[in-house]
Every structure is written in C-alpha cells, then in structure tokens.
Amino acid sequence: MNRVFIKTYGCQMNERDSEAVAAMLRARGYRIVPDEDSADVMLLNTCSVRDMAEQKAIGKASYLAQKKKRNPRFVIGILGCMAQNRGAALLDALPDVDLIVGTQKFHQVPDHLDNLRAAQAAGAVLPTRIVDIAEEAGSQNTIREHVLEDRQVTAFVSIQQGCNMDCAFCIVPKTRGDERSRPMDEIVRECEELADRGVREITLLGQIVTSYGRRDYEHTGGISPFVQLLERVNAIPGLKRIRFTSPHPRGFKDDLVAAYGRLEKLCEYVHLPMQSGSDRILKLMNRPYSRDRYRQIVDDLRRVRPDMYFSTDIIVGFPGETAEDFEQTRALFEACNYDMAYVFKYSVRSGTPAAAMADQVPDEVKEERNQVLLRLLEQNSDRRNATLLGTTQEVLVEGPDKKGVQFMGRTRGNRIVHFAAHERLIGELVPVKINRASTAVLYGELALAGVER
Ligand code: SAH
Ligand code: F3S
Numbered sequence: 001m002n003r004v005f006i007k008t009y010g011c012q013m014n015e016r017d018s019e020a021v022a023a024m025l026r027a028r029g030y031r032i033v034p035d036e037d038s039a040d041v042m043l044l045n046t047c048s049v050r051d052m053a054e055q056k057a058i059g060k061a062s063y064l065a066q067k068k069k070r071n072p073r074f075v076i077g078i079l080g081c082m083a084q085n086r087g088a089a090l091l092d093a094l095p096d097v098d099l100i101v102g103t104q105k106f107h108q109v110p111d112h113l114d115n116l117r118a119a120q121a122a123g124a125v126l127p128t129r130i131v132d133i134a135e136e137a138g139s140q141n142t143i144r145e146h147v148l149e150d151r152q153v154t155a156f157v158s159i160q161q162g163c164n165m166d167c168a169f170c171i172v173p174k175t176r177g178d179e180r181s182r183p184m185d186e187i188v189r190e191c192e193e194l195a196d197r198g199v200r201e202i203t204l205l206g207q208i209v210t211s212y213g214r215r216d217y218e219h220t221g222g223i224s225p226f227v228q229l230l231e232r233v234n235a236i237p238g239l240k241r242i243r244f245t246s247p248h249p250r251g252f253k254d255d256l257v258a259a260y261g262r263l264e265k266l267c268e269y270v271h272l273p274m275q276s277g278s279d280r281i282l283k284l285m286n287r288p289y290s291r292d293r294y295r296q297i298v299d300d301l302r303r304v305r306p307d308m309y310f311s312t313d314i315i316v317g318f319p320g321e322t323a324e325d326f327e328q329t330r331a332l333f334e335a336c337n338y339d340m341a342y343v344f345k346y347s348v349r350s351g352t353p354a355a356a357m358a359d360q361v362p363d364e365v366k367e368e369r370n371q372v373l374l375r376l377l378e379q380n381s382d383r384r385n386a387t388l389l390g391t392t393q394e395v396l397v398e399g400p401d402k403k404g405v406q407f408m409g410r411t412r413g414n415r416i417v418h419f420a421a422h423e424r425l426i427g428e429l430v431p432v433k434i435n436r437a438s439t440a441v442l443y444g445e446l447a448l449a450g451v452e453r
Contacts, residue, residue: 002029002030002031002117003030003038003039003040004025004030004031004032004039004041004042004043005032005039005043006018006021006022006043007036007045008045009044009045009056009057010046010047010049010080011047011049012156012203012205012245013205013206013207014046014080014081015156016156016157016158016205017080017103017106018079020106020107020142020143020144020145020146020158021079021106023146024107024109024145025109025110026147027110028113028114030113032147040071040073040075041074041075041077042064042074042076042077043077043109044060044076044077044078044079045079046080046081046083047080047081048081048084048085048349049170049171049172049347049349050344051347052347054082057078058082058093058094061078061097064096065094065095065097068096075099075113075116076094076097076098077098077100077109077112078090078094078099078100079099079100079101079102079106079109080101080102080103080106080175081103081171081175081176083100083101083103084104084175085171085174087100087102087131088100088131091129091131096127097129098127098128098129098130099116099129099130100129100130100132101130102133103176104133104139105132105134105139106139106142107139107142115130116130135177139161139180140158140160140162140180141183141186143158144190146197148199151198151427153199153396153397154200154203154398155194155199155201155202155203156202157187157190157194157202157203157204157205158205158206159182159204159212159229160179160180160205160207160208160209160211160212161180161206161207162176162177162178162179162180162207163179164178164179164208165248165286166286167285167286167287168285168286168352168353169285169315169346169349169352170349171349172207174351174352176207179211179214179215181212181213181216183216184213184217184225184228187233188229188232188233191236195236195237195238195239198427199239200238200240200241200427201242201243201396202233202239202242203242204229204243204244204245207246208247208248209246209251210224210247210248210250210252211226212225212226213225213226213229222254223255224251224255226256227256230244230263230266231263234265234266240265240429241265241267241396241412242266243267245271246273247271248273249272249274249293249297250288250289252272252300252301257297257300257304258304260308261304267412268307268308268309268413269309269310269311269412269413270301270308270309271312272311272312273313274314274329274332275313275315276314276315276325277291277294277329277330277332277333278321278324278326278328280320280325281320284318284320285315286353294332295332298310307413309339309340309413309414310336310337310338310340311340311341311342311414313341313342314329314342314343315344315346316329316344316345316369316370317346317361317365317366318346318361319346319354319357319358319359320358320361321346321361326369326372329369329373330373330376333376339380339384339414339415340377341373343370343377345366345370346361348360378439381439382439385437385442386437388434388437388442389434389435389436390434391434392432392433393411393412393413393417393434393442393444394412394429394430394431395409395417395431395432395444396409396410396427396428397409397421397425397426397427397428397429397430399426401418406418406419406420407420407421407426409430411442415442416442417441417443417444418442418443418444419443419445421446430448431446431448432444432445432446432447433446
C-alpha cells in the first residue's frame with residue numbers, strides 16, 4: 001500500500017493542496033503514480049462549491065468501492081472541502097471510505113496512511129477508519145512543499161487560507177474556515193526557492209488574496225500588505241511573471257491599481273469576480289460593491305494598462321433574480337468585454353443564507369441566462385483573437401504542447417500559444433508572431449532574429 005493516486009476536483013487551491021500532499025507523501029516513502037489503475041491508495045481532493053462537484057466525487061468514490069470489494073486492502077480517502085463540509089456523515093453514504101481529511105489537516109495525510117497501513121499489516125479484522133476534520137491553528141503554513149516536474153516553469157504558491165466575506169451563496173467560509181495568512185517572509189522565501197529551481201512564473205493563491213495579511217501587517221505609505229507582498233515577489237531575480245487568484249473587487253484600491261503600472265512582472269490579466277451586475281442582487285448576495293463601482297475598477301485598470309485582459313465569475317439564477325436583474329448583468333458583462341469568464345448556475349448550498357431565500361429560480365431560466373452569457377463570451381473571445389492576429393506577443397515557453405509536436409506557452413494575457421521552438425527556450429520569454437487562432441489556442445511562430453528552432 002504505497003502507490004498513491006490523487007484526483008483533484010475544483011479550483012487551483014485544491015490543485016495546490018494536492019501537490020503539497022503529494023510532496024509530503026513522497027518524503028514519507030510513498031510513490032505518487034500517474035494513473036489510477038496502478039494505485040493502491042486513491043485520494044479524492046474534493047470541491048463543495050456547487051452540488052455537481054460534490055456529486056462527481058461521490059460517484060467516483062462509489063465506483064472505487066467496487067474495486068475495494070475485489071481488493072479489500074485498497075484504500076479510499078476523501079480530502080478537502082467535501083470532507084470538511086460533510087464529515088463523518090459521508091461514511092453513511094460511502095461506508096467503504098477509509099479516510100476523511102478536512103481542509104486544515106492535509107499535512108496529516110502521511111501519518112493517517114501510515115496508521116492505516118499499520119492496521120492492515122496487523123491484520124485488523126474490522127475496517128479502520130480515520131476522520132480528521134478539526135480546525136488547526138497555523139495550518140495555512142503547512143502548504144509549502146512542491147513537486148516540480150523536470151524543467152517546470154510555472155508554480156502556485158498558497159499565501160492564505162479561508163475567507164470571512166460570507167457571500168450569501170458561498171460554502172467556502174464553512175469549508176475553508178476563517179481567513180488566515182502566511183507570514184510574508186516565508187512566502188517570499190518559498191518564491192525565491194522556486195525561482196532557484198527554475199520556476200519563472202508564480203501564481204499567488206488564496207480564497208481572497210487581496211485581503212492578504214490585513215490582520216497581521218500594517219499599511220505602509222498607503223500600500224496594503226498584499227501589494228507589499230507583490231512588490232517583494234516582483235523583486236526576486238529569476239522570476240519573470242506574477243499572477244494571483246482569487247481577488248475580491250473590494251481589494252482594488254488605488255495602491256493595487258497603481259501596482260499594475262509599476263511592477264513590471266505583474267501580468268496584465270485580472271480575474272475580477274462580478275457575480276451579478278444588479279445592485280439589488282449584489283446586496284442580497286452580500287457583495288459589498290455596486291455595479292458602478294465594479295465598472296469603475298475595470299476602467300481604472302484599463303487606464304493604467306490599456307491592454308489589460310479581464311476574466312470574471314458570474315452566478316446566474318441567484319434567488320429572486322428577475323429578467324431586469326439579469327439584463328443588468330448582461331449589460332455590464334458586455335461592457336466589460338471579458339476575455340474569459342466562468343458562468344455558474346446558482347446551486348443551493350445548505351447552511352448558506354441564500355439557501356433559505358424565497359424565489360428560487362427555475363432551472364430552465366438559469367440555463368437560458370447561462371447561454372446568453374456564454375454566447376457573448378464567445379463573441380468577445382473571437383473579437384480579441386482577431387485583434388491578436390499579426391501581432392507579436394511576449395510568450396513564456398512552458399514546454400511541449402499536449403501532442404508533443406510543438407511547444408506551448410502563454411502570453412501575459414494568459415492566452416495559450418502553440419509554436420515551433422527548441423527545448424533550450426523552455427523558461428525563456430520569447431516574441432511570437434500570432435498567425436492563427438482557435439477559440440482556446442493561438443498559433444504562431446518565433447519572431448527571434450537569429451535564433452534557431
Ligand atoms: N474566492 C474563491 C471563490 C470560490 S468559489 C476562489 O478562490 O475562487 C468560485 C466561484 O464559484 C465564485 O466566485 C462564484 O461565482 C461561484 N460560486 C460560489 N458559490 C456558488 C453557488 N452556490 N452556486 C453557483 N456558483 C457559486
Ligand atoms: Fe466565497 Fe465570497 Fe469568500 S465567493 S470564497 S465567500 S469572497
């Protein structure tokens with residue numbers, strides 16, 4: 001029982017947590033295997049943001065339970081948000097699960113697997129089950145080890161856990177707990193080490209990154225702790241690009257807007273969750289901004305960086321959302337001209353304030369509104385692609401593309417580009433002339449005079 005496969009659902013935070021668990025398991029002598037079939041331990045790192053995500057993981061765990069019938073020593077673990085949200089109750093629906101580990105206990109996974117293994121070796125007759133979902137002070141500091149592939153160019157760094165915003169629809173404050181930030185010096189050290197190991201682009205992660213350090217550090221000269229952190233990461237030699245996710249519109253004060261004009265490594269791509277364009281719905285959602293304020297942030301950022309790329313999160317069909325409310329969202333969505341957007345149909349999360357609200361919106365209406373925004377997004381994306389044709393973009397070369405035929409990298413605006421290159425350019429910023437575009441991928445050629453492919 002030492003070959004582990006970790007399957008990750010949900011957001012980049014989850015991906016990062018899985019990577020840290022993998023690193024800790026490796027250090028303990030476990031092998032992380034690349035496919036499910038060769039594993040004898042299967043860990044599902046789960047998401048609870050929408051019901052669908054939970055159902056997927058539950059379906060997977062039931063399927064794995066069949067495998068366990070054939071091989072009783074097969075170990076099934078459920079980690080992360082759904083483990084935290086449902087706890088031991090999961091065992092009622094999934095009696096074959098061996099391990100349930102919450103969002104503040106990822107670092108305990110190696111110990112728990114060791115204990116399960118010891119119980120198996122001792123020939124335990126009854127199944128041994130471990131449920132560990134307590135809160136733990138300082139747990140945000142345990143997500144720090146990395147598993148880097150050979151010549152890995154990009155990495156995620158977790159700077160903060162939890163969220164105190166209490167948006168009326170959101171389960172995250174329950175699954176991830178209170179906002180807790182890591183010490184700035186530790187984050188900077190981790191980024192420096194990654195740069196020493198060849199990483200060139202870092203994405204800082206948190207549930208609400210723009211609030212980073214608000215209880216731990218002072219503003220200095222009008223500069224928030226988050227922007228202070230950006231400044232320090234920007235100063236790390238070797239790093240070439242910085243991104244972050246997810247921010248809150250509330251965090252885009254003058255200091256952060258101005259940072260886009262002066263921190264040269266900060267990429268001009270902002271994920272700015274709007275959720276709704278109706279002031280009435282924003283209020284019901286407990287989102288502390290108006291549509292005008294949101295629009296103003298977008299305009300301010302475009303003023304500092306005219307070539308700014310935007311993405312967003314939208315929820316359609318929040319309880320009480322009328323056709324007029326949705327029209328407000330549609331209009332603001334169109335005006336902001338997003339390059340990327342995640343449009344979600346509202347999903348009832350029990351225990352959140354919105355779950356108890358009147359006027360839940362029928363599924364067909366949610367679907368219709370969803371389609372309206374997706375069509376707009378497609379038009380925007382095509383329009384943006386058309387403006388990119390013939391231009392030369394700065395691309396960070398990440399490695400071979402999926403087919404292994406060409407190389408892939410991203411523009412500063414986070415667009416994926418495929419082009420012919422040479423291995424030695426991995427990790428370099430290169431100019432690429434764009435000559436073709438599909439919705440998801442741009443195609444181009446190196447525009448380097450004198451550089452051989
Ligand atoms: N700050 C977090 C947000 C987590 S949830 C982050 O790290 O990204 C991500 C997105 O899911 C939210 O911005 C919201 O648009 C959507 N979402 C959250 N709860 C939802 C629900 N109950 N139904 C539908 N979408 C939801
Ligand atoms: Fe969720 Fe709102 Fe926080 S979307 S993660 S409660 S900012």
